[in-house]
Amino acid sequence: MLKTFSLGGVHPAENKRSANSPVEVLPVPPVVSIPLAQHIGAPAQALVKKGDEVKVGQVIAQSAGFVSANIHSPVSGKVAKVDQVVDASGYRKAAIIINTEGDEWVEDIDRSAILVKEITASPEAIVKKIGEAGIVGLGGATFPAHVKLSPPPGKTCDVLIINGVECEPYLTSDHRLMLEKGEELLVGIRLLMTALHVKEAIIGIENNKPDAIAHMEKLASEYEGIRVQPLKVQYPQGGEKQLIDACMGRQVPSGKLPIEVGAVVHNVGTAYAVYEAVQKNKPLIERIVTVTGLSLARPANFLTRIGTPISALIEAAGGLPDDTGKIIGGGPMMGKALTSTEIPVTKGTSGVLLMPQPLASRKPVDPCIRCAKCVSVCPMGLSPYLLMPLAEKAIWDRAEEENVMDCIECGSCSFTCPSSRPLLDYIRLGKAKVGQIMRSRTANA
Amino acid sequence: MIVSPSPHVHSGDSVQKNMYGVLLALVPALAASVWFFGLGALIVTLTSVLACVLFEHLIQKFLLKKPSTIMDGSAAVTGLLLAFNLPTNIPLGLIIIGAAIAIGMGKMSFGGLGQNPFNPALVGRVFLLISFPVQMTSWPVPIAARGAYIDAVTGPTPLSVVKEGLSAGRPFSELTAEIPSYLNLFMGQMGGSAGEVAGVALLLGLLYMLIKKIVTWHIPVAVVGSIAVFTGVLHLSDPQAYASPLFHLLTGGVLLGAFFMATDYASSPMSKRGMLLYGAGIGIITVLIRIYGSYPEGVSFAILIMNAFTPLIDKYIKPKRFGEKPAVQKA
Numbered sequence: 001m002l003k004t005f006s007l008g009g010v011h012p013a014e015n016k017r018s019a020n021s022p023v024e025v026l027p028v029p030p031v032v033s034i035p036l037a038q039h040i041g042a043p044a045q046a047l048v049k050k051g052d053e054v055k056v057g058q059v060i061a062q063s064a065g066f067v068s069a070n071i072h073s074p075v076s077g078k079v080a081k082v083d084q085v086v087d088a089s090g091y092r093k094a095a096i097i098i099n100t101e102g103d104e105w106v107e108d109i110d111r112s113a114i115l116v117k118e119i120t121a122s123p124e125a126i127v128k129k130i131g132e133a134g135i136v137g138l139g140g141a142t143f144p145a146h147v148k149l150s151p152p153p154g155k156t157c158d159v160l161i162i163n164g165v166e167c168e169p170y171l172t173s174d175h176r177l178m179l180e181k182g183e184e185l186l187v188g189i190r191l192l193m194t195a196l197h198v199k200e201a202i203i204g205i206e207n208n209k210p211d212a213i214a215h216m217e218k219l220a221s222e223y224e225g226i227r228v229q230p231l232k233v234q235y236p237q238g239g240e241k242q243l244i245d246a247c248m249g250r251q252v253p254s255g256k257l258p259i260e261v262g263a264v265v266h267n268v269g270t271a272y273a274v275y276e277a278v279q280k281n282k283p284l285i286e287r288i289v290t291v292t293g294l295s296l297a298r299p300a301n302f303l304t305r306i307g308t309p310i311s312a313l314i315e316a317a318g319g320l321p322d323d324t325g326k327i328i329g330g331g332p333m334m335g336k337a338l339t340s341t342e343i344p345v346t347k348g349t350s351g352v353l354l355m356p357q358p359l360a361s362r363k364p365v366d367p368c369i370r371c372a373k374c375v376s377v378c379p380m381g382l383s384p385y386l387l388m389p390l391a392e393k394a395i396w397d398r399a400e401e402e403n404v405m406d407c408i409e410c411g412s413c414s415f416t417c418p419s420s421r422p423l424l425d426y427i428r429l430g431k432a433k434v435g436q437i438m439r440s441r442t443a444n445a
Numbered sequence: 446m447i448v449s450p451s452p453h454v455h456s457g458d459s460v461q462k463n464m465y466g467v468l469l470a471l472v473p474a475l476a477a478s479v480w481f482f483g484l485g486a487l488i489v490t491l492t493s494v495l496a497c498v499l500f501e502h503l504i505q506k507f508l509l510k511k512p513s514t515i516m517d518g519s520a521a522v523t524g525l526l527l528a529f530n531l532p533t534n535i536p537l538g539l540i541i542i543g544a545a546i547a548i549g550m551g552k553m554s555f556g557g558l559g560q561n562p563f564n565p566a567l568v569g570r571v572f573l574l575i576s577f578p579v580q581m582t583s584w585p586v587p588i589a590a591r592g593a594y595i596d597a598v599t600g601p602t603p604l605s606v607v608k609e610g611l612s613a614g615r616p617f618s619e620l621t622a623e624i625p626s627y628l629n630l631f632m633g634q635m636g637g638s639a640g641e642v643a644g645v646a647l648l649l650g651l652l653y654m655l656i657k658k659i660v661t662w663h664i665p666v667a668v669v670g671s672i673a674v675f676t677g678v679l680h681l682s683d684p685q686a687y688a689s690p691l692f693h694l695l696t697g698g699v700l701l702g703a704f705f706m707a708t709d710y711a712s713s714p715m716s717k718r719g720m721l722l723y724g725a726g727i728g729i730i731t732v733l734i735r736i737y738g739s740y741p742e743g744v745s746f747a748i749l750i751m752n753a754f755t756p757l758i759d760k761y762i763k764p765k766r767f768g769e770k771p772a773v774q775k776a
Binding site: 007010012013090241245251252256325326328339353359360367371376378381383385386409411414417418420422425428 | 446448450451452453454460462557558559658661710711714715716717764765768
């Protein structure tokens with residue numbers, strides 16, 4: 001019996017169409033738009049202005065607080081302007097727009113493919129380097145990595161969990177990274193272990209990637225303290241709380257962070273970025289993005305410079321299919337429907353999913369039949385059938401009592417509901433309102 | 446481009462799929478019913494299903510002035526389950542009254558699908574039992590009654606034989622000789638309601654529903670388990686004064702009730718823990734009525750009583766939450 005998390009979960013069709021497509025380097029685009037808010041926390045502050053010349057890897061925006069991140073230029077060229085562009089959220093946000101000229105990199109970045117295995121940096125130096133390199137969680141949450149590596153006083157970490165699960169259907173960027181950059185990934189994991197002073201690291205990989213499991217198991221045998229944990233395919237296993245439960249049997253208590261149970265979780269992409277930053281002096285300026293969809297001519301995985309408009313990826317994958325009804329940034333369970341193809345790839349863009357009609361349309365809503373399937377599948381043990389009407393009727397105190405804030409927005413409830421009720425829509429409303437109420441409560445206390 | 450919030454995919458499940466799944470799960474029981482009770486089973490089943498569907502359609506279109514939802518299959522399920530709770534020689538008029546009460550009073554008056562606090566088929570059945578006790582307690586004899594409907598030959602059921610015998614002071618071991626063997630009881634060779642007799646057929650139906658995730662195991666296991674334990678304790682305390690647990694499980698409406706009636710979505714609890722408590726309550730009340738009450742069968746009343754407790758169960762018994770168990774201490 002393969003391990004998995006203890007409560008709920010669903011198994012959407014996997015559709016990993018690009019699993020066997022090796023990573024291709026996407027050509028540098030002529031224009032990039034780099035939003036200043038690509039991470040959780042305060043948006044970065046622009047350091048450049050119109051007319052400035054920049055090189056690849058040069059810092060162009062600065063972290064604005066403890067929970068924030070630096071941003072580096074992914075291209076060389078001239079800053080066209082600092083303006084508002086529409087990003088994945090659908091809102092206009094501040095961004096640096098650069099017209100590309102050539103591909104000139106900052107001098108001290110090691111661009112060779114030589115594996116640098118030896119670790120010379122101290123734990124503190126590693127954390128500092130990760131912060132300087134602008135690394136954020138590349139699984140999609142985009143939490144600044146150096147913050148996660150600095151546990152608050154009184155809390156210690158005894159295990160590092162590496163997330164190679166990739167539980168969203170369609171997405172394969174982590175899969176390909178493990179197959180193609182396994183050695184570098186392990187050095188990155190070793191760096192993270194050093195930074196956290198832990199002796200044990202577990203790489204969680206779902207069973208639908210047997211080649212990655214075999215490959216990583218073979219490579220990890222050389223590294224003491226690092227082991228691979230194959231996991232049963234179940235969504236949302238990649239959610240950090242679920243992953244910790246699956247790998248360790250520890251459940252992070254409500255309202256707390258993983259450090260509470262002695263664990264820190266990092267995505268494989270993040271671990272690889274750590275390798276590049278510490279061993280190669282290369283900041284975060286590109287990432288692997290899966291471009292996929294049922295009608296797409298050539299599903300692929302592209303190594304993409306941050307700021308590239310997704311239209312460039314779609315073109316390279318065979319062009320926008322005629323029956324496209326929805327363009328999703330991310331996977332089908334938690335990704336965001338995008339308003340245009342000019343939206344730029346950011347640090348959190350794991351994939352671009354083109355969804356054909358009629359699948360793209362929502363089904364008509366029926367009344368709740370009280371089948372309790374939403375309760376069965378909720379990985380946090382909540383009652384979506386109850387949270388929805390509480391939010392509809394604005395009964396916020398009951399919503400808070402029913403632990404609406406524990407919801408991880410995985411979408412399992414809406415996915416399952418036989419009446420196609422928009423459960424998650426209302427739960428999100430409940431979280432926003434209750435969150436507001438809770439914040440004003442502590443502010444007024 | 447469509448822009449809507451996540452998730453952007455759906456499992457494909459629908460109300461219709463679940464309802465038709467239940468109908469399919471009931472096919473073995475229907476086959477057994479027709480095999481044992483022949484013409485009567487066919488007439489009662491057909492009438493009940495058509496009447497329920499018709500009443501729902503008429504109420505929705507003409508009284509409520511809303512679109513009819515009969516295609517979702519839920520009225521047909523109520524019709525089939527109502528039929529399965531009736532003796533196969535019951536007059537047409539009574540079936541139609543039962544259907545009107547089940548759909549009209551048991552379901553539509555509360556707001557339709559998903560809103561019924563009580564199992565609609567049981568509301569219809571119990572209404573008929575109380576209003577027409579004679580017709581509702583005359584039981585066609587299996588096989589022998591196949592060719593007839595209203596004038597089918599009737600006889601006592603194993604449940605009534607044992608209940609009366611035990612109350613008269615006769616030992617249980619003597620009574621078992623007067624009723625079919627356990628194997629025959631399981632296969633359905635006994636008098637009873639149209640759909641309750643064949644345990645094997647009902648079990649097949651439950652397995653189908655479990656595989657298709659239409660129901661979970663909690664309610665069926667809790668009902669059957671609590672009946673087995675309660676009657677087991679009594680039987681162990683005095684094997685001649687109390688019937689065996691196997692007897693109780695295989696006779697009457699226990700299996701039909703546990704698998705198909707107690708599991709009605711709207712009238713049963715929403716959490717697994719709640720379902721277990723609800724099932725246990727049904728089992729205990731069933732046994733109390735069977736042993737200490739004046740009716741030989743108590744499942745219908747037990748389910749309706751526990752239906753009334755479902756909102757209270759849902760209010761106080763919540764699903765197990767993630768992080769509820771204390772985090773394992775780190776080394």
